[in-house]
Amino acid sequence: MKTLTIKRKLESMGVHECSVVLTDQSICIAGIAESLATKNKAGWYAAKFHTNVVNNIITDKNMRNEDCEHEQAISNELEGLSYDVIIIGGGVIGCAVARELSKYEISVAVFEKEYDVAVHTSSRNDGMIHDGFAAKPGTKKAYYNVRGNRLWEPLARDLGIQFRRVGSLILFRTPLNTILYPILANRAKKNNVDGWELWSKEKVKKEEPYLLDEQFGGFYLPSAGIISPYRATVALAEHAVQNGVAVHLLTKVIGFEMHDGEIVRVKTNRGTLQAKLVINAAGNWADIVAELANDKYFSLHFRKGTDIIFDKNTGKWQNHVAAMPNFLQIAEKTKGGGLIPTIEGNILVGPTATEIAERVDYSTNQDDIKELEKHIRLNKKLNLNQVITYFSGVRACTYSEDFLIEKSKKIKNLIHVAGIQSPGLASAPAIAEDVVTMSLQILSSRKHILKKDNWNPVRNTYPDLQKLNFKERAEIINKNPGYGKIVCRCETVSEQEIRDALHSSLPVYTLDAIKRRIRPGAGRCHGGFCTPRVIEILAEETGKNFSDITKKGYGSNIVLQSLEDHASE
Amino acid sequence: MNENTVNTINTEIAVLGAGPAGLAAAMSAKNNGAHVILIERENRLGGILKQCIHDGFGLVRYNEKLTGPEYALRDIKTIKSLNVPAFVNTFVLEVEKKENSFVLYCINEKGAYQIEAQALILATGCRERTDRQIFLHGERPAGIYTAGLAQHFVNIDGYLPGKEIVIIGSGDIGLIMARRLTLEGAHIVGVYEVKPEPSGLQRNIAQCLNDFSIPLHLSCTVKTVHGKNRIEGVTVVNVDESGKEIKGSEKYITCDCLILSVGLIPENEIAQSLNVSIDPDTKGPYVDQNMHTLVDGIFACGNSVHVHDLVDYVSESGTIAGESAVRWIRNKRKRNLIKFSHDNSVLYHIPQFVDFKSNNKIALYFRSKKTYSNTCSVNLIEKNSKTCLKKFKILRPSEMEKIVFDAQLQDNQNLMLQIEENYGNY
Numbered sequence: 001m002k003t004l005t006i007k008r009k010l011e012s013m014g015v016h017e018c019s020v021v022l023t024d025q026s027i028c029i030a031g032i033a034e035s036l037a038t039k040n041k042a043g044w045y046a047a048k049f050h051t052n053v054v055n056n057i058i059t060d061k062n063m064r065n066e067d068c069e070h071e072q073a074i075s076n077e078l079e080g081l082s083y084d085v086i087i088i089g090g091g092v093i094g095c096a097v098a099r100e101l102s103k104y105e106i107s108v109a110v111f112e113k114e115y116d117v118a119v120h121t122s123s124r125n126d127g128m129i130h131d132g133f134a135a136k137p138g139t140k141k142a143y144y145n146v147r148g149n150r151l152w153e154p155l156a157r158d159l160g161i162q163f164r165r166v167g168s169l170i171l172f173r174t175p176l177n178t179i180l181y182p183i184l185a186n187r188a189k190k191n192n193v194d195g196w197e198l199w200s201k202e203k204v205k206k207e208e209p210y211l212l213d214e215q216f217g218g219f220y221l222p223s224a225g226i227i228s229p230y231r232a233t234v235a236l237a238e239h240a241v242q243n244g245v246a247v248h249l250l251t252k253v254i255g256f257e258m259h260d261g262e263i264v265r266v267k268t269n270r271g272t273l274q275a276k277l278v279i280n281a282a283g284n285w286a287d288i289v290a291e292l293a294n295d296k297y298f299s300l301h302f303r304k305g306t307d308i309i310f311d312k313n314t315g316k317w318q319n320h321v322a323a324m325p326n327f328l329q330i331a332e333k334t335k336g337g338g339l340i341p342t343i344e345g346n347i348l349v350g351p352t353a354t355e356i357a358e359r360v361d362y363s364t365n366q367d368d369i370k371e372l373e374k375h376i377r378l379n380k381k382l383n384l385n386q387v388i389t390y391f392s393g394v395r396a397c398t399y400s401e402d403f404l405i406e407k408s409k410k411i412k413n414l415i416h417v418a419g420i421q422s423p424g425l426a427s428a429p430a431i432a433e434d435v436v437t438m439s440l441q442i443l444s445s446r447k448h449i450l451k452k453d454n455w456n457p458v459r460n461t462y463p464d465l466q467k468l469n470f471k472e473r474a475e476i477i478n479k480n481p482g483y484g485k486i487v488c489r490c491e492t493v494s495e496q497e498i499r500d501a502l503h504s505s506l507p508v509y510t511l512d513a514i515k516r517r518i519r520p521g522a523g524r525c526h527g528g529f530c531t532p533r534v535i536e537i538l539a540e541e542t543g544k545n546f547s548d549i550t551k552k553g554y555g556s557n558i559v560l561q562s563l564e565d566h567a568s569e
Numbered sequence: 570m571n572e573n574t575v576n577t578i579n580t581e582i583a584v585l586g587a588g589p590a591g592l593a594a595a596m597s598a599k600n601n602g603a604h605v606i607l608i609e610r611e612n613r614l615g616g617i618l619k620q621c622i623h624d625g626f627g628l629v630r631y632n633e634k635l636t637g638p639e640y641a642l643r644d645i646k647t648i649k650s651l652n653v654p655a656f657v658n659t660f661v662l663e664v665e666k667k668e669n670s671f672v673l674y675c676i677n678e679k680g681a682y683q684i685e686a687q688a689l690i691l692a693t694g695c696r697e698r699t700d701r702q703i704f705l706h707g708e709r710p711a712g713i714y715t716a717g718l719a720q721h722f723v724n725i726d727g728y729l730p731g732k733e734i735v736i737i738g739s740g741d742i743g744l745i746m747a748r749r750l751t752l753e754g755a756h757i758v759g760v761y762e763v764k765p766e767p768s769g770l771q772r773n774i775a776q777c778l779n780d781f782s783i784p785l786h787l788s789c790t791v792k793t794v795h796g797k798n799r800i801e802g803v804t805v806v807n808v809d810e811s812g813k814e815i816k817g818s819e820k821y822i823t824c825d826c827l828i829l830s831v832g833l834i835p836e837n838e839i840a841q842s843l844n845v846s847i848d849p850d851t852k853g854p855y856v857d858q859n860m861h862t863l864v865d866g867i868f869a870c871g872n873s874v875h876v877h878d879l880v881d882y883v884s885e886s887g888t889i890a891g892e893s894a895v896r897w898i899r900n901k902r903k904r905n906l907i908k909f910s911h912d913n914s915v916l917y918h919i920p921q922f923v924d925f926k927s928n929n930k931i932a933l934y935f936r937s938k939k940t941y942s943n944t945c946s947v948n949l950i951e952k953n954s955k956t957c958l959k960k961f962k963i964l965r966p967s968e969m970e971k972i973v974f975d976a977q978l979q980d981n982q983n984l985m986l987q988i989e990e991n992y993g994n995y
Binding site for chain 2: 313474475477489527550551556564566
């Protein structure tokens with residue numbers, strides 16, 4: 001009779017023609033609602049009765065085309081291939097799992113439907129490696145976050161990417177907040193967070209001299225760190241490739257062939273392949289992949305966030321992550337955002353949190369910028385004139401608002417890694433470890449699995465000139481003059497660094513892919529000066545025409561036609 | 570470690586940037602007898618003039634209508650004949666201030682250079698404001714470019730950035746590009762300016778828009794960008810006098826390219842790294858009448874000081890900076906600076922300081938805050954007196970004005986500039 005109670009409740013929320021089915025595996029709700037807000041409210045309510053919520057409530061608002069951003073060419077290049085493991089999704093989770101699996105004597109492939117890895121949520125976040133305090137105690141989020149936080153430092157070293165423990169400061173907005181310290185400390189302790197401190201007003205002032213005066217000390221979490229989320233994802237993918245993993249870009253899974261409760265073949269736009277195990281790390285499309293496998297026992301809902309990035313010359317005014325949350329609202333679903341130093345030396349402000357109906361909507365609007373002003377005012381030196389860019393990302397969330405990391409109960413050789421919202425980036429290395437444990441359990445029944453003897457724990461990288469001093473730069477230029485030719489003046493990127501990226505183990509020949517890897521165009525002039533030069537290099541390296549070079553793959557050409565061709569039309 | 574990996578060079582004056590300002594500064598420094606080095610990060614001298622193939626350059630300086638490359642070439646030839654060492658493709662990584670000199674850490678394809686100079690002339694030019702700096706929203710397709718980048722695509726690379734083009738902002742480069750792209754066969758849907766008046770020069774409105782029947786929409790701007798891969802259209806909206814969007818006035822316009830001409834920002838990252846004070850009005854360094862910044866030994870000129878309308882005045886400021894820098898390294902006289910401010914009738918003016926022991930002939934450059942269509946006088950206010958420097962029939966923020974005057978300066982007596990509207994006869 002529980003379902004009847006739930007149904008009544010949903011009806012009172014405004015869900016019409018409501019139905020509720022509660023099984024061991026999930027709770028499935030359906031009906032018609034007038035708004036997305038009602039639909040989501042119903043979903044969150046249902047999550048009180050089962051972790052896995054399938055929300056089939058229809059809203060008036062028509063769902064937009066759910067297809068991905070790019071049209072995939074149909075081919076049969078991959079037809080007939082066979083892999084032990086196919087990972088669906090080249091986000092930070094898929095790439096971290098791939099890298100972890102590359103330690104074993106098995107064949108692994110990552111299928112990514114876009115033109116590059118880290119195109120969606122993995123490149124559209126604030127880069128924070130959270131301390132683990134914010135997650136609700138007892139959740140998977142809390143567990144994986146703290147473990148992941150510890151793993152990132154050595155992992156970043158092996159990957160040759162920067163990681164910095166900047167620490168995170170939760171500012172008190174009233175003197176009364178100070179009495180919350182034992183409660184905050186207790187939560188940090190419950191979550192196994194690596195350290196916490198009570199900072200006085202004076203201590204805050206000393207550590208962060210440019211923060212607003214109207215603060216009353218704060219709660220400090222030294223373990224919080226920052227990385228470049230897209231560089232990290234690319235590095236994980238490259239390292240996996242260097243250790244034998246195949247990354248197939250522009251490859252979209254369109255179906256599965258099942259036999260006896262197992263996936264036997266995976267259908268893609270580039271052919272049908274055999275797989276012993278499939279890992280669903282499809283991010284904002286993870287529920288669709290589950291559905292393709294006839295295993296949809298969870299729904300995703302989508303929460304968009306906008307971040308603002310400030311000019312690098314603001315970086316010196318902020319040392320730690322800082323936020324001033326309203327403690328009355330801390331139980332709510334958003335973390336509330338704050339000021340975050342970026343690994344490149346900017347200040348990032350954000351994110352916002354807005355539920356949206358679409359899986360992908362990266363448009364920005366002025367209301368979100370306005371909302372972020374509450375954080376901007378925390379630092380006296382910041383103002384909107386210093387903004388160099390802003391962007392949106394979309395978090396894929398389950399209605400229980402926790403990660404879903406488990407073997408499918410229905411399909412013997414399928415693992416779901418879904419609902420990896422914040423702190424997903426921080427948790428990724430820990431999630432990857434556990435997914436690999438699950439994978440080995442499944443595979444070991446079919447195959448004897450050994451560790452590779454020749455697994456290289458360190459990613460092969462090209463020189464990072466940012467780390468070099470003047471003399472070292474002089475020496476590297478003597479060896480290769482291309483390192484002395486600066487293409488991007490704002491971020492000091494040399495021509496050879498761009499060419500290096502195009503000869504890496506995962507080269508992608510678009511402007512945005514190069515920007516994510518090496519940063520030309522990511523500075524204050526936003527590519528105003530370097531874009532033609534980067535296009536020239538891309539054209540040279542690929543043997544293509546200037547007008548064939550795109551911003552982000554299919555149909556996003558930078559220029560349309562040569563003047564000559566246009567004149568002769 | 571090989572001691573010879575870094576080349577060490579000593580000079581009296583280092584000029585950063587070889588656009589029109591840097592070329593003029595290097596020439597005048599050299600002509601005044603100094604040892605000077607020119608450093609340029611691009612592969613050729615000439616700065617942005619290289620891509621400005623339209624004419625209209627040099628009217629003031631040569632009484633001729635030159636194209637950008639022609640104008641630049643005259644200076645480049647002089648620089649070459651004067652044997653000024655010019656380092657192209659050379660990037661300044663960092664500048665360090667020593668007690669009596671500056672050390673520039675530079676790199677190029679040939680190696681690394683440590684250049685020590687007694688004085689620095691910053692001629693670093695400006696960059697364009699981007700779509701993000703005007704808070705353009707919507708989606709993020711390809712096909713959105715600043716006017717200067719579009720100009721590079723067309724004039725240097727030889728490619729059309731789009732065929733159905735919307736231009737946002739009525740800055741001069743945008744107007745020039747409206748004409749240029751029309752000549753190349755593209756269709757300019759219109760120029761949309763958020764302000765009630767165009768921000769470019771009157772002559773460009775006439776020659777680039779009116780002559781080609783390109784519509785200019787005032788008090789109207791682009792609100793939203795549409796398109797996933799390549800831009801497909803924009804929503805434009807009218808704004809009221811306060812710049813607020815008028816609800817219901819939104820209109821969808823199909824286009825395959827959006828070009829922005831929404832202002833220029835002086836590039837002063839090196840100046841700021843050397844603690845040179847920046848004027849919030851010009852976004853360039855505060856300078857005295859000798860183009861000397863508030864840091865002894867650092868001079869600035871051209872568009873890095875403030876954004877000029879005409880290249881002729883850019884060159885002029887370079888010439889002043891060059892000769893002043895030589896004078897300064899020769900005597901290192903302590904300056905006696907008095908503040909030269911303006912009231913709120915003036916948008917900005919140069920110089921913001923006057924060295925009262927130096928030459929008293931002051932070249933004043935200014936822009937009015939608003940359009941004065943009645944006769945008005947530009948006044949210099951000293952302690953208790955008000956002198957009319959010049960009368961104008963019309964003053965517009967979009968047109969920079971110049972007045973040369975002899976200042977009767979006294980110590981500790983600040984100056985102020987003011988525009989006063991005269992309702993009487995001129």
